[in-house]
Amino acid sequence: MPAPAFPDHTLESAPAPARRSMAAVVNKQGYLPVAVGRLATSPQLLDGFLKISALFESTTLDPLSREVLIMTVAARNDCHICVAMHTAKLTALGAEADLIAALREAKRLPLPDERLEAVRQFTLAVLATAGAVDEGALQGFLAHGYTPRNALEVVLGIGAYTMSTLANRMVDAPMDRQLAEFAPAPM
Template sequence: MPAPAFPDHTLESAPGAARRSMEAVVNKQGHLPAAVGRLATSPQLLDGFLKISAIFESTTLDPLSREVLIMTIATRNDCHVCVAMHSATLTALGADADLIAALRTEQPLPTERPEAVRQFTLAVIATAGAVDDAALQDFLAHGYTPQNALEVVLGIGAYTMSTLANRMTGAPVDPQLAEFAPAPM
């Protein structure tokens, strides 16, 4: 039987160029997520995603706003691994269960500020960045800044990369995240 196109690499089986990135993930999370093992098939993609997501984490967007953006991309792109992972992150942040449920089902959020970032993210995607003045002004009216608007673009780039790669590789949800996995369709 031929090997799968995207094997579940371990630190020992991964291409040498991916091992440092994989070790960093293991050190941070305490285990090697299956998605990381599969993304290691391309050390450049894995390294690029980890770097760009770390840069996104250092933006001036608050943690809840970043997670709303990530979940908006994850649900839009139907990435079950990302939905599980970021539902867990939102839960750890103390996000309201109604907010998490609305994000998971692509519904309007129960509070205005997170909904503003969700709507702005969708507008940036729908217009390939050419948002109209009304969309930008609505985003800014909720306490966001022009810098935040550009940081939304950064987040969209990072998590579009992740969601598309995870879908292509068929990455499974890790057992540690099983309780947050979306229901099968």
């Protein structure tokens, strides 16, 4: 039987350049997610994602707005691990259950919070137009208290979480037990 294309690397079995990034994840989360072990097959991808996601976390977008963007990308790209992980994060942030449900299910109904709906709609517009949003989409975003800087930070978030969702889908990692309670229902 051939070896799996994306093995479940441990800190000991991973390529040496991936070990520091993996150790940082363990230190932050308290365990090594299977997806991280599999992404370690490419130390550059793992390190790149961790760096770009840290940059996104440092933007001027507030935490709930960032999570709305992430869940919008994760649900759109059908990344079950990302949906579970960011459901957990939204829960920890105290997000309302109806907001989380709407994001998880990628409902076309507006989110209960107009400002967060503006982030979701702008994220979808950036994705749909490959960044060539029309003036109405940009003004709709800005009208909810966001800034031109925030608009560019949306692009940063889309880049980070497109990388993550596509890579996580490719490696097809199982759900970690730590995230099981936040996992989407099987289709």
